[in-house]
Amino acid sequence: MATTTKVLARAAAATSSTTLYTVPSATTTVVTNIVVTNSAATAATFTLTLNSVDIFTTSAIAANSTAMFDLKQVMATTQIIAGFASATTVKFHISGVEIA
Secondary structure (H helix, E strand, C coil): CCEEEEEEEEEECCCCCEEEEECCCCCEEEEEEEEEEECCCCCEEEEEEECCEEEEEEEEECCCEEEEEEEEEEECCCCEEEEEECCCCEEEEEEEEEEC
């Protein structure tokens, strides 16, 4: 059983729901950290889901700020992380561990 720590997603947010990461076949993933940044001079909102379950729904992020979240969420093969924001100045960085 191989365990690999990796960046699961690093992307600018779209303004409609977009898949950021899909758990590969024959793999279990543990999401460990989520960092959300907003590089705009105005506040924004973001939404993130893990396998269609909202973990952040239209959550506010202040102008020129960063929000960091530590969690331990297990995801099975083919499950997805999806997200979007009110502005493309919002960026997601999601880290975790893949177990194959």
